[in-house]
Amino acid sequence: MAAAALAKLLGKNLDIRLVESETIGTVGVGEATIPTLHLFHQLLGIDEREMMAATNATFKLGIAFENWKETGQDYIHSFGAAGKDCWACNFSHFWVRGRELGIAHDIGDYTREHLAARMGRYAVSPRSERTHAYHFDASLYAKYLRTLAEKYGAVRIEGKIDQVQLDHHSGYIQSLRLENGETLEGDLFIDCTGFRGLLIDQALHTGFDDWGHWLPCDRAVAVQTGKSENPVPYTRSIARESGWQWRIPLQSRTGNGLVYCSHYMDEEQATKLLLKNVEGEPLNAPRVIPFRTGTRRLHWNKNCIAIGLSSGFIEPLESTSIHLIQRSIVRLLTLFPSDGIVQTDVDEYNQLIREETENVRDFVILHYKLTDRIDSEFWRHCRGMAIPESLTRRMEVFAQSGRVYQNGTELFGESSWLQVMLGQGLMPKRYHPIVDMMSEHELTNFLAGIRHQVRDTVESWPNHMEFIEHYCRSKTALV
Numbered sequence: 001m002a003a004a005a006l007a008k009l010l011g012k013n014l015d016i017r018l019v020e021s022e023t024i025g026t027v028g029v030g031e032a033t034i035p036t037l038h039l040f041h042q043l044l045g046i047d048e049r050e051m052m053a054a055t056n057a058t059f060k061l062g063i064a065f066e067n068w069k070e071t072g073q074d075y076i077h078s079f080g081a082a083g084k085d086c087w088a089c090n091f092s093h094f095w096v097r098g099r100e101l102g103i104a105h106d107i108g109d110y111t112r113e114h115l116a117a118r119m120g121r122y123a124v125s126p127r128s129e130r131t132h133a134y135h136f137d138a139s140l141y142a143k144y145l146r147t148l149a150e151k152y153g154a155v156r157i158e159g160k161i162d163q164v165q166l167d168h169h170s171g172y173i174q175s176l177r178l179e180n181g182e183t184l185e186g187d188l189f190i191d192c193t194g195f196r197g198l199l200i201d202q203a204l205h206t207g208f209d210d211w212g213h214w215l216p217c218d219r220a221v222a223v224q225t226g227k228s229e230n231p232v233p234y235t236r237s238i239a240r241e242s243g244w245q246w247r248i249p250l251q252s253r254t255g256n257g258l259v260y261c262s263h264y265m266d267e268e269q270a271t272k273l274l275l276k277n278v279e280g281e282p283l284n285a286p287r288v289i290p291f292r293t294g295t296r297r298l299h300w301n302k303n304c305i306a307i308g309l310s311s312g313f314i315e316p317l318e319s320t321s322i323h324l325i326q327r328s329i330v331r332l333l334t335l336f337p338s339d340g341i342v343q344t345d346v347d348e349y350n351q352l353i354r355e356e357t358e359n360v361r362d363f364v365i366l367h368y369k370l371t372d373r374i375d376s377e378f379w380r381h382c383r384g385m386a387i388p389e390s391l392t393r394r395m396e397v398f399a400q401s402g403r404v405y406q407n408g409t410e411l412f413g414e415s416s417w418l419q420v421m422l423g424q425g426l427m428p429k430r431y432h433p434i435v436d437m438m439s440e441h442e443l444t445n446f447l448a449g450i451r452h453q454v455r456d457t458v459e460s461w462p463n464h465m466e467f468i469e470h471y472c473r474s475k476t477a478l479v
Contacts (some may be wrong), residue, residue: 001040001322002190002307004145005329007152008044010336016154017184018146019161019176031138031255032060032235032248032319035079036411038130040326044148048124052472054144055136056250059124059233059464061117063318065423067239070372075423076234077318078114080131081415082107083450089432091450092418093402094443096431103444107422109451111415112458117234121461124471133319135235135248135255157184161193164203172303173199188303188337191310200296200306207297208312214365214387215293216378217243217315221270222257222287225280233464237317238277241265242378245277246316251474253283259315262290264378291315295361299353300346305332312357317367320360323411327356352409359410362391363417370395370424395426402428 003018041051051057062078069075083091091110098104108114113131116122124132150156159178167174175185191199200206212218231249238245243260258274265273271286295312299305306312307328314320331352335345369387373379397405398421404414438446461467 001145001325002192002329002332003149003154003156004044004152005040005333007149007154009333011153013338016149017186018149018154018156019159019178019184020156021158021160024160031141031322032063032135032246032316033133033322034319034411035131035133036323037133037326040329043330046148049472051141051144052134052136052468053474055134055140056252056474057134057136057472058231058249058251058468059122060133060135060235060319061113061122061131061233063235063237064117065237065239065367065420067373068237068244068367068371069423069425071239071375075419076108076114076117077416077419077423078108078111078117078234079133080111080113080129081413082114082418083110083447086434088434089402090404090414090418092414092428093431093435094438094446096402096428097435098443098447101440101443103440104447105451107419110447110454112454115454115458116461116464117232119458120230120232120464121458122233122464123461123467132233135250137250157182161198164199166203170302171204173203188305188341190332191304191306192308194309195291195313197296197306197310199304200299200301200310204301204304206301206306208292208294209297210292210294211314211361212293214361214385215315215368216261216263216381216385217259218291218293219262219267219270220257220259220289220291220315221267221274222255222289223274223278223285224283225254225256225278226283227252228254228279231465235319239373240273240277241376243270244317245274247279251468254278254280259317261378264376295354295357298350299328300349303341305349307332311353314357314360314364317364318360318412320364320411324357324360327411328353356409356411358388358390359412362388362394363412363420365391366395366417366420367424370421370426372425395421398428399426400429402431 007016062076064076066074085091095104095107159180161176162179163177164173165175173189175183177183189199228249236247242264243258245258248255256278258270260270267288291313293313293315296306299311308325331349335349365387368382371379371383394405397403404417406414
């Protein structure tokens with residue numbers, strides 16, 4: 001992603017070398033994304049149909065959370081906005097009063113993407129709002145972007161890094177020595193070496209803030225299975241005894257995994273639990289991936305910028321990994337050191353990325369903290385754990401007033417916070433007084449009008465997979 005973006009947007013003025021090795025595997029086994037990826041694709045001029053066909057992709061309209069509040073209770077966090085807001089408050093305040101009066105339906109009935117996810121429908125056109133995301137094969141996506149990067153002038157070098165050589169005076173990275181003896185000098189180095197952090201950590205010793213006390217899961221076991229009979233247009237997140245299971249439907253197969261806490265479950269137990277709860281025959285042996293949640297203390301240190309897993313990791317519950325990569329790249333492009341590295345730019349980059357990462361962290365913690373489950377030691381721990389003050393404030397503001405506290409640079413908007421807090425059982429005690437300007441009859445008509453409009457729109461859309469058949473059918477899906 002970094003090489004493709006830099007080559008396409010700044011490549012005429014840069015000499016870009018991409019060092020990677022075919023012998024080093026990738027973590028990606030099938031990825032779920034969020035709609036912000038459209039910005040990155042627009043910058044690169046990526047054609048949606050071409051990309052989806054090349055990466056075995058399906059559409060994603062949200063995430064279904066099963067058993068998170070209590071066993072047997074489910075909800076969907078969908079993309080798109082619910083209902084119609086007014087100048088003083090968002091739609092949820094009208095919905096809260098309607099719920100008290102017994103005239104409001106499920107909150108998802110007022111959002112097109114939510115209803116479409118449940119009905120298995122979707123379609124896009126050149127005039128469509130880009131409120132969808134994708135499920136795709138991350139390895140195929142990397143190959144697709146590699147082709148773009150090379151097309152725009154990035155030079156790929158096959159090889160492994162043997163040594164990172166520093167300048168003794170400045171402490172900056174001076175060059176990389178490869179295993180074959182070749183030396184590559186550079187002015188700016190982007191560390192995409194995954195959890196190892198070969199440059200940012202092993203060479204520059206940047207330091208790491210561990211968030212395991214808030215996000216206790218530290219392992220994942222992943223396996224691919226055959227194609228689902230009728231792939232749904234959403235990711236499934238199914239809470240288990242000591243973690244949660246993902247199910248990501250692609251055109252020709254399904255990605256499955258179990259994220260769990262090794263303190264409460266061992267590798268053998270996790271693997272058995274996952275294989276017991278997949279659909280279809282496994283296509284590969286289950287693979288265990290250890291991880292640590294947290295962030296580098298600096299994402300830009302000296303002349304090195306860590307992007308992706310090398311910069312830190314927040315578990316994939318809300319599909320934010322690729323988004324954080326994209327945001328890091330866009331921030332770098334806007335603050336690019338065209339005439340040498342300026343510390344004020346470095347500081348601004350680190351501050352912005354840190355704030356965005358912490359906001360995502362809080363949103364993910366919310367799912368664990370706000371639960372009624374007490375059926376296992378893991379869930380009792382999550383329910384009772386201390387949480388960041390920033391998250392406590394959000395929850396209290398919503399519980400007391402129905403308002404969603406948010407600043408303008410955050411990833412997750414009011415609709416996202418609303419759906420998860422309601423889905424996890426947090427209902428506001430009050431609504432905005434402007435809602436009472438409507439009589440009960442007017443409110444009934446207002447809510448019904450939105451619900452009927454949403455249903456009419458969604459019922460005009462085709463079946464999700466039938467649309468994919470003629471829109472972006474993957475060649476691999478035909479095998």
